[in-house]
Amino acid sequence: MEKDQKHRLVDAGALQAFIRSVLRHSGLPEADAGTVAALMAEADLQGSDGHGVIRLPQYHKRLQTGGMNPRPNIRVVTERAAMAVVDGDNGMGHLVMSFAAKLAIEKARTAGVAWVGTRASNHAGPASLYARMPIEHDMIGMYFAVGNANHLPPWGGMEMLLSTNPIAVGIPSGSEPSVVLDMATTVAAYGKVKAKAKRGEAMPEGWMIDRQGRPLLDPTRAHEGFLLPIGGHKGYGLALIVGLLAGTLHGAAMGRDVVDFNQDHVTPTNTGQAILVIDLNAFGAPADFKQAVDKLVRDIHDSERMPGVERIWLPGEQSHARRAEYAAGIPIGATIVDELDQLADRLALEKLVCLTSS
Amino acid sequence: MEKDQKHRLVDAGALQAFIRSVLRHSGLPEADAGTVAALMAEADLQGSDGHGVIRLPQYHKRLQTGGMNPRPNIRVVTERAAMAVVDGDNGMGHLVMSFAAKLAIEKARTAGVAWVGTRASNHAGPASLYARMPIEHDMIGMYFAVGNANHLPPWGGMEMLLSTNPIAVGIPSGSEPSVVLDMATTVAAYGKVKAKAKRGEAMPEGWMIDRQGRPLLDPTRAHEGFLLPIGGHKGYGLALIVGLLAGTLHGAAMGRDVVDFNQDHVTPTNTGQAILVIDLNAFGAPADFKQAVDKLVRDIHDSERMPGVERIWLPGEQSHARRAEYAAGIPIGATIVDELDQLADRLALEKLVCLTSS
Numbered sequence: 001m002e003k004d005q006k007h008r009l010v011d012a013g014a015l016q017a018f019i020r021s022v023l024r025h026s027g028l029p030e031a032d033a034g035t036v037a038a039l040m041a042e043a044d045l046q047g048s049d050g051h052g053v054i055r056l057p058q059y060h061k062r063l064q065t066g067g068m069n070p071r072p073n074i075r076v077v078t079e080r081a082a083m084a085v086v087d088g089d090n091g092m093g094h095l096v097m098s099f100a101a102k103l104a105i106e107k108a109r110t111a112g113v114a115w116v117g118t119r120a121s122n123h124a125g126p127a128s129l130y131a132r133m134p135i136e137h138d139m140i141g142m143y144f145a146v147g148n149a150n151h152l153p154p155w156g157g158m159e160m161l162l163s164t165n166p167i168a169v170g171i172p173s174g175s176e177p178s179v180v181l182d183m184a185t186t187v188a189a190y191g192k193v194k195a196k197a198k199r200g201e202a203m204p205e206g207w208m209i210d211r212q213g214r215p216l217l218d219p220t221r222a223h224e225g226f227l228l229p230i231g232g233h234k235g236y237g238l239a240l241i242v243g244l245l246a247g248t249l250h251g252a253a254m255g256r257d258v259v260d261f262n263q264d265h266v267t268p269t270n271t272g273q274a275i276l277v278i279d280l281n282a283f284g285a286p287a288d289f290k291q292a293v294d295k296l297v298r299d300i301h302d303s304e305r306m307p308g309v310e311r312i313w314l315p316g317e318q319s320h321a322r323r324a325e326y327a328a329g330i331p332i333g334a335t336i337v338d339e340l341d342q343l344a345d346r347l348a349l350e351k352l353v354c355l356t357s358s
Numbered sequence: 359m360e361k362d363q364k365h366r367l368v369d370a371g372a373l374q375a376f377i378r379s380v381l382r383h384s385g386l387p388e389a390d391a392g393t394v395a396a397l398m399a400e401a402d403l404q405g406s407d408g409h410g411v412i413r414l415p416q417y418h419k420r421l422q423t424g425g426m427n428p429r430p431n432i433r434v435v436t437e438r439a440a441m442a443v444v445d446g447d448n449g450m451g452h453l454v455m456s457f458a459a460k461l462a463i464e465k466a467r468t469a470g471v472a473w474v475g476t477r478a479s480n481h482a483g484p485a486s487l488y489a490r491m492p493i494e495h496d497m498i499g500m501y502f503a504v505g506n507a508n509h510l511p512p513w514g515g516m517e518m519l520l521s522t523n524p525i526a527v528g529i530p531s532g533s534e535p536s537v538v539l540d541m542a543t544t545v546a547a548y549g550k551v552k553a554k555a556k557r558g559e560a561m562p563e564g565w566m567i568d569r570q571g572r573p574l575l576d577p578t579r580a581h582e583g584f585l586l587p588i589g590g591h592k593g594y595g596l597a598l599i600v601g602l603l604a605g606t607l608h609g610a611a612m613g614r615d616v617v618d619f620n621q622d623h624v625t626p627t628n629t630g631q632a633i634l635v636i637d638l639n640a641f642g643a644p645a646d647f648k649q650a651v652d653k654l655v656r657d658i659h660d661s662e663r664m665p666g667v668e669r670i671w672l673p674g675e676q677s678h679a680r681r682a683e684y685a686a687g688i689p690i691g692a693t694i695v696d697e698l699d700q701l702a703d704r705l706a707l708e709k710l711v712c713l714t715s716s
Contacts, residue, residue: 078640078641078642079470080468080469080470080471080640081439081440081468081470082439082440082469082470082471082472083469083470083471083636083640083641085641085642110438110439111438111439111440111441111469112437112438112439112440112441112473113438113440113441113471113472113473114440114471115470115471115636117641140603140607153661154658154661154670155670155671156663156664156667156669156670156671157658157661157662157663157664157667157670158662158663158664159661159662161657161658161661167596169599169603171599179598179599179602181595181596181598181599183589183595183596187589211664212664212665213664213665213666230588230589230592230593231541231545231588231589231593233671233673234541235588235589237539237541238525238539240539240658240672240673241527241529241537241539241673244529244537244651244654245498245527248647248650248651248654249498249636249638249641249647250641251642254650254654255653255654256657276471276634278441278473278603278607280607282436282438283436283441283443283475283607283608284443284609289606289607292606292612293602293606295613296602296606296612296613299519299613300519300598300613303511303512303515303516303517304516304517305515305516306514306516306569306570307570307571308571309514309515312512312513312514312515313513313514313591314598315595315598315599
């Protein structure tokens with residue numbers, strides 16, 4: 001949430017209640033609506049505001065048009081001691097991935113390590129939600145997903161065959177905050193480009209290029225160019241590998257099969273995801289590992305800084321700080337609140353309760 | 359191998375025989391010397407010339423000084439159905455990782471997926487060697503390693519607490535070459551900086567920065583600066599996570615414990631690595647997966663190119679092409695051949711047999 005935008009403060013509980021009521025109205029069973037609402041509110045609470053309540057109108061539309069199944073039969077289609085493939089029956093990604101993460105945690109408890117993949121799933125919000133789930137069980141989580149719109153051509157190419165396919169990893173710690181990496185394989189996520197356009201700002205060089213390979217700085221011309229992968233050909237390679245691991249391996253969409261869910265609200269996306277869970281107990285005493293992580297975190301915090309740098313951040317620390325800060329109220333952009341109000345009116349539901357406006 | 363350097367052509371078999379004789383002389387048992395020599399020659403054959411025979415004098419030195427154990431007792435210290443930790447007893451990394459990869463392949467055949475980590479291991483050559491091992495078994499390989507010298511500070515920092523910690527992934531295909539990603543988490547590997555210095559060339563902006571955060575272009579001043587991670591804070595996050603997964607998780611060195619094996623030939627490095635193996639058979643018919651990979655490879659190859667781009671490459675294709683090209687002779691830099699000749703003289707061994715000089 002950019003602080004210079006107009007916003008309203010919303011209590012996490014109120015946000016969750018509003019999301020739940022819209023999802024109930026969209027046909028989800030009570031328990032499922034609660035699960036998705038909790039995860040969506042959690043996304044906003046940690047500052048992943050591109051993947052939280054902002055997506056609700058879009059989800060609602062897909063559920064209404066039949067593009068997403070409100071009452072899926074989520075089931076295991078194949079499994080072994082340390083793996084499973086879950087068919088999401090075109091249900092909401094949050095439900096499918098919660099099912100997958102839970103199963104992977106159970107399997108890892110016995111096998112030491114487990115991989116659970118999904119197909120016929122959907123957009124599931126920020127990757128870090130799922131990478132973090134194993135942490136409270138003294139387990140490491142690693143999450144891969146195929147993004148829900150292709151914005152990245154192969155290196156040297158012009159056809160957008162790849163998405164920003166994210167990687168997220170959650171690592172348990174002791175007294176320090178857990179280390180949680182959540183990154184797209186492009187320099188900037190597409191949401192950041194849209195935000196620049198909204199604020200009338202230019203993009204920095206390195207975010208996008210045009211069809212001649214020249215830097216593209218005007219975010220309103222984003223449709224004329226492509227996102228750049230991190231490290232050039234390396235990021236392209238990572239996006240491709242993540243797509244193969246999360247999508248192709250599970251029979252989910254990849255490459256030309258990926259449905260742009262921002263444009264198309266009807267065609268099932270057949271989204272693929274994967275979670276790898278590693279049980280620390282299989283490797284030794286979890287306390288020893290967590291102590292070593294704490295020490296590394298402190299070594300990094302205390303290490304010498306570049307001139308002008310106030311603080312060295314660990315991956316996940318900013319989200320951790322936001323969860324504390326936003327406990328008093330989550331800032332939601334005023335235009336988003338307006339859109340949610342309109343949705344509530346259309347569905348004859350109570351509006352989102354805001355704490356303040358600013 | 360940069361084509362503008364003076365080099366000699368060497369037959370892969372002759373290279374392997376020479377490496378084996380030096381390792382035998384260094385105290386390795388016959389079979390182990392053969393295993394390491396085959397992998398080191400394979401590295402040169404695929405063009406990973408920074409990680410092949412060029413390392414032999416350094417390995418020899420470590421074996422002579424007791425910095426590396428020529429006759430290790432490589433053993434499993436803990437295991438479950440889908441995981442194991444291997445103690446390498448400070449043996450050569452090639453041996454420890456071959457042991458680990460073989461074990462992971464066996465476990466994945468039953469459990470579907472398996473993770474095997476190492477500690478008390480050593481530098482094992484190019485990451486792709488191990489990520490590729492599962493491919494012939496219709497399995498995916500994913501390899502993480504802690505690099506053997508810290509060249510990377512945390513983002514915003516000046517203390518080099520991290521190495522270029524690589525990630526490699528090998529994906530089976532059908533009639534197309536396998537997809538094999540092998541990447542350091544920095545924009546440039548340190549070997550590339552050294553190569554620029556040797557040729558008297560400037561580095562491009564984006565490879566390194568100096569202690570004020572300004573671009574560093576003179577490779578002879580590399581010691582005054584730091585490598586840059588891919589995607590800025592993202593690459594820093596990746597390097598950190600890879601180090602936690604490959605090092606800390608297995609009780610191996612990470613952060614300030616990492617020994618710079620270019621400077622120090624005596625202290626055991628306690629190198630950590632990890633291999634994750636995924637058996638395609640557990641997910642469905644391997645032929646279906648490989649067909650989907652082939653289709654994706656062809657879609658990428660045939661997709662529209664940027665002006666001036668002759669060909670779009672898949673990860674691993676250039677190494678694949680080199681293996682074919684170098685079957686007629688591997689180009690080894692003349693200065694490296696000289697160094698190997700001196701080593702042979704000192705040890706009273708037969709010199710490396712070259713096919714030609716150029």
